[in-house]
Amino acid sequence: xxxxxxxxxxxxxxxxxxxxxxxxxxxxxxxxxxxxxxxxxxxxxxxxxxxxxxxxxxxxxxxxxxxxxxxxxxxxxxxxxxxxxxxxxxxxxxxxxxxxxxxxxxxxxxxxxxxxxxxxxxxxxxxxxxxxxxxxxxxxxxxxxxxxxxxxxxxxxxxxxxxxxxxxxxxxxxxxxxxxxxxxxxxxxxxxxxxxxxxxxxxxxxxxxxxxxxxxxxxxxxxxxxxxxxxxxxxxxxxxxxxxxxxxxxxxxxxxxxxxxxxxxxxxxxxxxxxxxxxxxxxxxxxxxxxxxxxxxxxxxxxxxxxxxxxx
Numbered sequence: 001x002x003x004x005x006x007x008x009x010x011x012x013x014x015x016x017x018x019x020x021x022x023x024x025x026x027x028x029x030x031x032x033x034x035x036x037x038x039x040x041x042x043x044x045x046x047x048x049x050x051x052x053x054x055x056x057x058x059x060x061x062x063x064x065x066x067x068x069x070x071x072x073x074x075x076x077x078x079x080x081x082x083x084x085x086x087x088x089x090x091x092x093x094x095x096x097x098x099x100x101x102x103x104x105x106x107x108x109x110x111x112x113x114x115x116x117x118x119x120x121x122x123x124x125x126x127x128x129x130x131x132x133x134x135x136x137x138x139x140x141x142x143x144x145x146x147x148x149x150x151x152x153x154x155x156x157x158x159x160x161x162x163x164x165x166x167x168x169x170x171x172x173x174x175x176x177x178x179x180x181x182x183x184x185x186x187x188x189x190x191x192x193x194x195x196x197x198x199x200x201x202x203x204x205x206x207x208x209x210x211x212x213x214x215x216x217x218x219x220x221x222x223x224x225x226x227x228x229x230x231x232x233x234x235x236x237x238x239x240x241x242x243x244x245x246x247x248x249x250x251x252x253x254x255x256x257x258x259x260x261x262x263x264x265x266x267x268x269x270x271x272x273x274x275x276x277x278x279x280x281x282x283x284x285x286x287x288x289x290x291x292x293x294x295x296x297x298x299x300x301x302x303x304x305x306x307x308x309x310x311x312x
Contacts, residue, residue: 032110032144035102040066043100050096050265051089052301053258055211056218057082060249061093068184076171077183079244081154081234083192083222084251087300090188094150097186101148110144112136116156116233123158130164137168145182154189154226157233162187169244187245191232192225196250197296204295213252222248253296256283262301266308281311 044062051058061080068078082090095106102108114120120129140147151157168180196218203213223245226234234240254262260283267275285307288294 032146035104035108035110036144036146037101037103038069039100040069043096046096046100047093051093052261053210053254054089054093054251056213056215057089057093057249057251060215060247061097064247065097065184074181076244077169077181077185079169079185079187079246080249081187081189081222081226081245081247082249082251083189083226084196085190085193085253085300087297087302088251088254089301090251091152094152094186094188097184098148098150101146101184110140110146111148111150112140113150113152115152116158117153120158120161126158126160129158129161133161134164137165141168141180141183145179148184149186151185151187151233152189154187154233155191155229155231157189159230159233159235159237162233163238166238166242166244169239170242187233189226189232191229191234192222192248192250195221195225197253200252201290201295205293210252210255215247215250218250219248222250254300255296256286256288256294259283259286259297259301259304262304263308266304267312270308270312272312275312278308278311282307285311 040062043065047058047062064078064080068074082093084090098106098108098111102111105111114133120126120133137149140149151162154162165185168183169185199213199217199221200210203210223240226232226248227237227240229235239245260279263279263282264273267273267278272278282304286303287298289296289298
């Protein structure tokens with residue numbers, strides 16, 4: 001007992017010993033506090049360097065994550081909901097978040113990903129899925145308060161399942177004897193893309209800069225769209241009613257200029273940075289909408305790798 005007290009006193013009053021002790025402990029432990037190594041500056045750099053045409057997503061994610069992690073005792077978890085058309089960068093930004101929060105990146109034991117078609121495939125089993133999800137989340141939060149949960153393809157999530165998370169997302173201090181306020185939840189889906197695309201189109205037709213689009217133009221409209229859509233996992237959800245989403249994050253449709261930046265980036269990763277002919281060929285081969293104006297890529301950057309293979 002005396003030896004243990006001596007070690008504790010050294011840890012408390014000798015910072016050097018404290019650092020040494022933590023290094024030794026983490027070398028033999030898989031504790032989430034050891035794996036949780038957020039690099040906010042690196043996240044910001046990654047967002048602004050490698051995500052194209054998404055000033056709103058870049059600003060919201062970097063600001064909300066930094067603000068949340070700076071608070072050592074948050075009142076509630078960080079809950080972000082990504083919305084936009086396929087190929088606009090939602091999955092990429094999600095991966096960046098996981099990569100810069102944990103030293104073992106997205107492969108961390110404390111980063112959890114849910115896909116409806118894999119984890120909740122049968123609409124008739126909603127009651128069972130609710131109990132399973134509640135148990136999974138509760139168990140993982142008990143293991144690690146800094147857990148991160150990604151829910152992909154929310155447009156395919158059977159309505160009613162997500163509401164089981166309501167107690168975990170609100171301002172209560174303890175739920176089921178578990179401290180859950182340091183967790184991060186990210187919901188990802190295409191529901192709301194019509195609202196986002198309409199605002200982007202009106203902005204373009206008015207001759208305004210893309211960066212003039214502000215979050216307040218979209219926040220409430222996206223919330224209403226996902227709440228009222230029968231193809232949304234948030235259909236008539238109490239999570240929306242109780243305003244438990246910290247921020248709805250809109251991903252705007254991409255123009256040809258943004259698509260060509262995606263092509264250039266992919267080419268550089270393949271060691272072919274100088275192939276401007278491929279950049280122009282891929283950009284010209286994509287489909288754009290609307291018919292009159294051809295402003296936005298119908299598939300964002302999703303088809304870029306396959307198109308490069310055709311022209312490289």
